[in-house]
Each structure stands twice: as structure tokens, then as C-alpha cells.
Amino acid sequence: MKFLVLNGVNLNLTGRREKGVYGAETLDAINAELLAFCKEHGHTADFAQTNFEGELCEKLHAATGKYDGIVLNAGAFTHYSYAIRDAIAAIDVPVVEVHMSNVHAREEFRHTSVLTEVCTGEVLGFGKNSYKLALESFWL
Numbered sequence: 001m002k003f004l005v006l007n008g009v010n011l012n013l014t015g016r017r018e019k020g021v022y023g024a025e026t027l028d029a030i031n032a033e034l035l036a037f038c039k040e041h042g043h044t045a046d047f048a049q050t051n052f053e054g055e056l057c058e059k060l061h062a063a064t065g066k067y068d069g070i071v072l073n074a075g076a077f078t079h080y081s082y083a084i085r086d087a088i089a090a091i092d093v094p095v096v097e098v099h100m101s102n103v104h105a106r107e108e109f110r111h112t113s114v115l116t117e118v119c120t121g122e123v124l125g126f127g128k129n130s131y132k133l134a135l136e137s138f139w140l
């Protein structure tokens with residue numbers, strides 16, 4: 001299978017921002033590990049990140065027919081972007097929502113996701129392993 005690992009706003013700063021929350025590894029390092037993980041299991045993946053809401057929607061639109069599944073960490077967009085929610089609902093590719101941190105143990109505004117309802121499932125709180133568990137959900 002072929003997956004798209006899609007990261008939203010501020011995730012490009014992973015490894016440099018709030019290391020106590022998101023760890024010290026860069027997004028590139030995490031993505032390299034995720035690609036190796038996919039390959040170990042006979043799959044492959046593409047990776048993308050954007051800080052722009054409309055661009056994230058376009059990347060979701062473009063995924064139709066190209067991927068078997070999408071692992072999405074939309075960052076703060078998660079909590080308020082109806083545009084991203086509608087983009088997920090508009091495509092046929094299953095999307096698993098991911099968060100590295102346990103958003104429910106953090107500020108109140110992070111307790112709400114406007115995306116979960118249109119996603120296949122959600123994995124959160126396991127750092128970079130949240131992405132691995134989400135990928136694994138497609139082949140288990």
C-alpha cells in the first residue's frame with residue numbers, strides 16, 4: 001500500500017519548538033523513520049507539510065486515487081478548520097488523525113477536534129509513535 005503522511009501548521013518546527021512536548025527529533029528524521037517502517041512492512045509512503053490551510057486542502061484533494069490511506073497531523077488546524085474537515089469528507093481516501101501530544105491533557109481549546117468525526121480513527125499521545133500506530137492501522 002501507499003500512504004501519505006501529511007503535516008499541517010508549525011509541524012515543520014518539530015525538534016526545535018517545545019521539545020518537552022514534541023521531542024527533539026526533526027520532522028525530516030521522523031519521516032525517514034516512518035518511511036523505513038513502511039518499507040519493513042512492504043509498503044511505501046510520501047510525505048508533505050504545509051503551514052497553509054488551503055494548501056493542506058489541496059493536498060487532500062490531490063490524494064484521491066493516489067493513496068490507500070492518509071495519516072494527518074493537522075496541528076492547530078485540527079481545532080477549528082471546517083475547510084480541512086470538508087476536504088477530508090470530500091475524498092475517498094481514509095484519513096487517520098494523529099497528534100504527538102496527548103491533547104486532552106493540555107489546554108482546553110485542544111480538547112476539541114473538528115476533524116475526528118470525518119476520520120477513520122485517531123491516535124494521540126505517543127510522540128512520533130502516534131504516526132507509526134496510525135500507519136499500522138491500515139495493514140493490521
Ligand code: DQA
Binds near residue numbers: 011074075
Ligand atoms: C499537535 C497538537 C495540536 O494541538 C498543536 O496545535 C500542534 C501539534 C500534536 O501533534 O500534538 O501543532 O497536533
